[in-house]
Amino acid sequence: MGGETKDALAWVDAYRDGEVVRLTGLECVFAYRESIFKHGGGVVLRAAFHFARGGAGDGAKKMIEHLQYRNxxxxxxxxxxxxxxxxxxxxxxxxxxxxxxxxxxxxxxxxxxxxxxxxxxxxxxxxxxxxxxxxxxxxxxxxxxxxxxxxxxxxxxxxxxxxxxxxxxxxxxxxxxx
Structure with missing residues (x-):
């Protein structure tokens, strides 16, 4: 839909080797449909994102447009x-x-x-x-x-x-x- 999740990712908390670790987007080694998580690099538990600021309702409008397109x-x-x-x-x-x-x-x-x-x-x-x-x-x-x-x-x-x-x-x- 014109963007990739990795581009807005600030960090992830992942369960790896028996502990929870915080990783930056760079440490996740993202590529097209790829990351360390596809190769035993742990399981993502939560993530934080940085999004560009927009006017009131911009996010909701884009979400509705994306959903309509997907439907x-x-x-x-x-x-x-x-x-x-x-x-x-x-x-x-x-x-x-x-x-x-x-x-x-x-x-x-x-x-x-x-x-x-x-x-x-x-x-x-x-x-x-x-x-x-x-x-x-x-x-x-x-x-x-x-x-x-x-x-x-x-x-x-x-x-x-x-x-x-x-x-x-x-x-x-x-x-x-x-």
Missing amino acids: KTQPKIASSGCMFKNVPVDAFARDVREALPPAFVEKGIVPAGWLVQEAGGKGMVVGGAEVSQVHGNFIVNVGDATAQDILTLARQVKEKVQEQFGVGLEEEIQVVGG
Whole structure:
């Protein structure tokens, strides 16, 4: 939605190695959909943020706008959120890059949902899991989807995108357990 949480983060308290520690944003080693917390760096307990000052009601207005946008563009049924990370433009072969929409090239990133849609992934089904008809980067539970259904469908989607665009999608979700 135009910004990242890390940009406003002042500090986090995390439970790590049996104690609560306070870490700055730099110590969390944030990158695109990455941090130390995805690799055994502890569990975030609380966080503090610095926000830019705005006029009365600005925050509430932005929140309502974001919610309205999400309600139009994201599925309203159970999912784990966006399934795949967006792909940097420079990951594509030159001939593919030249055929991408100019807006993506200008931003330097290609939305994973667009790649899934263009590769024919929308509507794919495995068991109770389906690639959302609303947004190609969401796998939704349309029945009694199992974790295996979701992971199998994600693998099939990745294969379609790889075949069409020559790039591999990387999961944005974090799979816990085996």
